[in-house]
Amino acid sequence: MxxxxxxxxxxxxxxxxxxxxxxxxxxxxxxxxxxxxxxxxxxxxxxxxxxxxxDQKTFVDAxxxxxxxxxxxxxxxxxxxxxxxxxxxxxxxxxPPADTPVDPPSGQGLREHIAWLWPALTRDTAHAPPGGSLLPLPRPYVVPGGRFREGYYWDSWFTMLGLQEAGREDLVDDMIENFASEIDRFGHIPNGNRSYYLSRSQPPFFALMVELAAAREGDAVVERWLPEMRREHAYWMRGAEALKPGQAAARVVRLADGALLNRYWDDEDTPRPESYLQDVATAKQSPDRPPAEVWRDLRAAAESGWDFSSRWFGDGRSLATIRTTAIVPVDLNALLLELERAIAKGCTLAADQACAAQFDGFAKHRVAAIEHHLWHPHGYYADYDWRLGKLRDEPSAAMLYPLFVGAAPRDRAARTLRTAECALLGQGGLAATTAHTGQQWDAPNGWAPLQWIADQSARRYGRPDLAQALDARFLASVERVYGSEHKLVEKYVVDGSGGSGGGGEYPLQDGFGWTNGVVVSLLDLRDQDRAAPAPRRTPARCAR
Incomplete structure (x- = not known):
């Protein structure tokens, strides 16, 4: 602009x-x-x-x-x-902030390029310039790239997949150490290590990071980071104890039947500093709502990581109708279930049986609430509008999170995978949603983290054929763009037209941390699948 x-x-x-x-x-x-x-x-x-x-982000990073x-x-x-x-x-x-261009040597293959990118995207900011917005972190970490000059919470788990593949367990541990230090200092992991991100978090992947490290290093890792996992859980559940049915406080919602689930939120209700003009303009397009309400919903969508998507729109089309805080998201609650299970395991390892029983109870109640409130009768997991008292109808890739964490019954998992296959799987991979709104977290865009969630969900529930089909299509999209542009980008068009993704409030960025981590992991799976092909299966018969 x-x-x-x-x-x-x-x-x-x-x-x-x-x-x-x-x-x-x-x-x-x-x-x-x-x-x-x-x-x-x-x-x-x-x-x-x-x-x-x-770029509105430049001044706040200066x-x-x-x-x-x-x-x-x-x-x-x-x-x-x-x-x-x-x-x-x-x-x-x-x-002004100095961008570090990604300028790789010519002639690199895809794997070679990703290996080259890890040190290029690694930062060490144990000491940050005084007066600026950057929050220092004690250990090195990987940034996404482009305008994203800082570390981001949920991005980092997908980045860690690739770091483990590269044998960089030391950097995986460093990044966990950074996030733990933020929990200890701020009570939560902020969206990114900038002062203007402190009022919100992002999808809670810390427990999954701990479990990722524990898979290589042993269960002592889970016990080590148990205090931080418990603090993060307390952050997401703040205010729950005082809620009556039909009430919400911060990130917690108690539904009419007493079930307790979570939503995205931001502790501030002003325009985001890094997107100030855009947020002011959006509020002007909603004259019947207080601007602060619109800004809170915009900020809450930023906490979701899906900024922006029709998932949060009242009319399913327009950003001006955003109502994020009225929505109980299925992906968030699946991740919090995983956090509760990880805490229960950590408490068992620490021989704290009262704590283990408490968090096991939290997890069981959350599973029951997900199954009762977030299951759509058309055959998939869905977000729930708690203010309107009804499920959201549009399918999105978030439906796969209960499968990803292993919480879905097998019959519902099978139906959800079929819905994802029919509604979201395009020639170039899995789309975020079915809606075409011009927002970056809607069709026709597909994002690397969603491909990984889908792959792991399909494999976990006996559909390796679907996982292989999805992987092949998405990797073809990545390889096509890399072959023509010699870079990895944050999102791709997956409807068959090919190319880099678009939409949203900033230009397409390359680098790109989580794409690199997912792509190299999918390449490994493709190699394994070629050595042991999955049984052929008739594709789902989808109504068109």
Missing amino acids: PPRPLSAALALAALLVSALPAAAQRAVATPWPAPPDKLYAELFVDVQTAQVYA TPRDDPATILASYRAQRGAPGFSLKAFVDAHFE
Whole structure:
């Protein structure tokens, strides 16, 4: 998006005065580092509104050349002077983030390229520049690439798959250590290691990371990280004990029958600093709703990792109808079930039988709630709109998460796999949804992590043929793009037209951490499958 003329930008800024500046200037209520929108108040609003940088994420990733309070005071003193230039002020007081281009040697094969990428995408930020948004981490970690210069929570589990394949168990352990340090410091794992991500988390994969390491290193890993798993569970369940049927608090919902499930949430209700203008524009398109409500739902969708998708839209088509906090997502609850089971196992290893029994009980209650509330009569697991009291009808790849964690009964698993095969499997892999909305987590895009969830679900429930078909199609998409563009990207078009994916609020990024981890793991599975082919099976007969 090209920068707007300054006059138009200032006019928009005037419209926003009632929305953010007051929130931006209020005192930070926690000991956490303050995000840029709170540090810089109206300077932040003016910079983002004027689009001093084409990408809204650039300014919030920039490093101040002086103390933020001093910079803000200077801005307030100078901005009214004749000939004042906002861009010149920003250039003088901030160092924009440096992108590290991915420039591999020519002639690399796909596996060779992925092996080359691991050190290229590894960062070590035990000490972060003062005043900036980057949160230091004690150990090295892998970033996705492109504009994503920091580590991301759920991305990292899929990245770790590839690191294990590369023999980098040390880096897997380092990344677990980083996430544990964040739980110890903040009480949760933030979306990414930036101050503006602290108000939310992402899909809770920490237990799966611990289990991934334990598969190579032994069960002592589970017991070691038990305190952090319990703290993460407490974060997701905060407020549950006081809820009455039909009420919700933060990330917990108690349904009308008393069942306890979870939703995505964000502790803030202002525009996301890294997507400020986009969020303001979305709220303007929803004039019948308070802007803060829209912004909370946008932020909650960012916590889901599916930002954005028709899964969260009231009308299934438009971002302006987003209602994320009204939805109980099936994938989130499957992951929390896995966390509860992992805690129960860790407590057993620690000989804490009371704890083991408690979390085993939590897990059993969650399974029962998933089966009762999140099963769609058309034959798949679905999200549930707890405010409207009904299931969401559109199929999405999230339906496979109960299978991925092994919680689905075999009959329901078989029906879910058939639905996924018929509704979502295209010529180039598994689509995220069936809806074409222009959002990046909708058709025709397919994402590497969803391919892995689908592959493992199919194999776990006796459908290696489906797993092999899915793998072959997605790998063909990856290999086609790599052959023409010599890069791996964050998403692919899987409807048969081929090519890199699109949509969403930023240009396509390459690198790309979780794609690399999943692709190299799928290549390994393809090699194994060729050595022991699955029995042939008649494809599902799908109504068209």
